[in-house]
Amino acid sequence: MSSNEPLIRAENLKKHYQNESDFIDRLLGRQQWVKAVDGISLEIEEGETLGLVGESGCGKSTVGRTLLQLHEPTDGTVYFKGEDITEYSSNELRELRQEMQLIFQNPQSSLNPRLTVNDIIGEALDIHGLEEGQSRDERIKELLELVGLSASHANRYPHEFSGGQLQRIGIARALAVEPDFIVCDEPVSALDVSVQAQILNLLKDLQEEFGITYLFIAHDLSVVEHIADRIAVMYLGEIVEVGTPEELFAPPQHPYTEALLSAVPEPDPGWNPERIILEGTVPSPLDPPSGCKFHTRCPKVIPPADLEFEQEEWRAVRSFATRVESGDLPLGSLREEYDVSDASEFDEAIREEHDIPARLSDPEAEEILSETIQALEQGSFERANDAIGDAFETPCTVHEPELQQVEGTEIACHLYDSRYQDGSVDESAASGQPTAAVSESDD
Numbered sequence: 424m425s426s427n428e429p430l431i432r433a434e435n436l437k438k439h440y441q442n443e444s445d446f447i448d449r450l451l452g453r454q455q456w457v458k459a460v461d462g463i464s465l466e467i468e469e470g471e472t473l474g475l476v477g478e479s480g481c482g483k484s485t486v487g488r489t490l491l492q493l494h495e496p497t498d499g500t501v502y503f504k505g506e507d508i509t510e511y512s513s514n515e516l517r518e519l520r521q522e523m524q525l526i527f528q529n530p531q532s533s534l535n536p537r538l539t540v541n542d543i544i545g546e547a548l549d550i551h552g553l554e555e556g557q558s559r560d561e562r563i564k565e566l567l568e569l570v571g572l573s574a575s576h577a578n579r580y581p582h583e584f585s586g587g588q589l590q591r592i593g594i595a596r597a598l599a600v601e602p603d604f605i606v607c608d609e610p611v612s613a614l615d616v617s618v619q620a621q622i623l624n625l626l627k628d629l630q631e632e633f634g635i636t637y638l639f640i641a642h643d644l645s646v647v648e649h650i651a652d653r654i655a656v657m658y659l660g661e662i663v664e665v666g667t668p669e670e671l672f673a674p675p676q677h678p679y680t681e682a683l684l685s686a687v688p689e690p691d692p693g694w695n696p697e698r699i700i701l702e703g704t705v706p707s708p709l710d711p712p713s714g715c716k717f718h719t720r721c722p723k724v725i726p727p728a729d730l731e732f733e734q735e736e737w738r739a740v741r742s743f744a745t746r747v748e749s750g751d752l753p754l755g756s757l758r759e760e761y762d763v764s765d766a767s768e769f770d771e772a773i774r775e776e777h778d779i780p781a782r783l784s785d786p787e788a789e790e791i792l793s794e795t796i797q798a799l800e801q802g803s804f805e806r807a808n809d810a811i812g813d814a815f816e817t818p819c820t821v822h823e824p825e826l827q828q829v830e831g832t833e834i835a836c837h838l839y840d841s842r843y844q845d846g847s848v849d850e851s852a853a854s855g856q857p858t859a860a861v862s863e864s865d866d
């Protein structure tokens with residue numbers, strides 16, 4: 424490994440799972456793919472901790488397991504100590520396991536209840552033929568003490584321990600083979616808050632003593648804030664922002680990071696955000712949105728160039744357009760709830776339900792919206808979609824943003840790309856390298 428090569432590096436890593444649930448589709452050869460990880464690149468220096476955060480289902484565990492080659496990548500390359508490990512044979516991978524380990528979220532379910540602690544840790548040593556006889560027992564005791572347990576615990580069974588103690592056993596098991604790299608997959612999420620800090624401190628101490636490199640996965644920014652040297656924020660299979668905790672939080676720039684951080688109690692004494700509640704849930708990775716994958720929930724989608732909108736008004740119209748495009752509008756229950764008896768009451772009900780004003784300020788936008796609502800009133804989603812057409816398309820719904828350097832952090836967001844500041848959707852603008860980024864959004 425050359426001196427400037429990171430310990431681990433992923434290039435355009437993808438992991439798409441075949442959707443197992445739909446038997447009929449499989450029978451008919453209509454395969455559906457869950458794009459759990461969809462082209463991420465990252466690197467982690469020796470002795471560094473990279474935090475990986477994002478909502479449930481965004482692909483964090485899949486990144487961890489694919490880096491470790493426990494899951495075969497669909498595409499992309501992983502370099503460990505400068506070597507492409509995606510090309511390794513199964514024998515080479517078996518040897519590699521000694522250098523890379525995984526700590527699980529739930530120690531209760533990841534430790535075999537029928538084995539003593541001695542056997543659980545010993546198993547890791549045996550797989551790699553590391554210690555035998557008395558030196559094996561000595562090593563197990565040494566590992567137990569290293570993680571803050573007593574050597575006398577070796578003959579006990581998992582049910583005799585608390586959650587925090589079980590996680591210490593899981594850590595001892597991972598440490599047994601003296602790995603260089605550990606993926607910690609939500610190692611404290613299942614623990615009480617008071618115990619969380621102890622486990623985080625233990626992981627930090629072990630890193631200092633042995634120079635271990637961590638990928639630390641969490642859904643909660645407040646957990647990684649104190650342990651990570653850098654944090655990568657994930658959304659729907661992609662990394663949307665990377666930076667040190669200081670760069671990322673002061674103040675946050677990507678609208679998704681901002682929303683995640685606003686949910687953390689007292690994230691930063693200098694920044695007192697209002698809690699940002701993101702609309703809806705994370706879209707399905709089976710059929711991710713076009714353009715920026717976050718646009719369906721983003722509170723800061725860039726408005727179209729040729730229409731005049733107030734920001735509130737635009738957000739309401741954009742979110743309504745998303746619902747029309749996806750066909751996700753329960754019109755029957757809307758009619759009932761608002762006691763709709765004619766077209767004009769239907770128009771009012773739709774606007775009220777979606778926080779859209781009685782008349783939009785832009786006459787052209789108003790005409791398009793009225794036509795769309797009329798088509799819905801007549802029961803035709805198809806005509807509603809035709810009416811909306813591409814009128815409410817913006818760079819965010821059309822062009823996929825790429826990570827680019829903005830004031831210290833790397834951000835994938837059109838708000839920071841000068842090509843898209845006027846809101847025009849220009850195909851030629853989407854090709855080539857990003858131009859100089861702007862430092863502040865217009866919002």
Ligand SMILES: Nc1ncnc2c1ncn2[C@@H]1O[C@H](COP(=O)(O)OP(=O)(O)OP(=O)(O)O)[C@@H](O)[C@H]1O
Binds near residue numbers: 478484
């Ligand atoms: N073996 C699999 N087969 C099919 N789909 C899978 C498989 N494993 C994960 N997925 C899907 O891939 C997506 C990403 O899952 P993943 O567990 O990596 O996310 P995550 O961010 O770690 O979520 P969580 O915090 O809930 O563990 C999810 O939609 C999940 O349902």
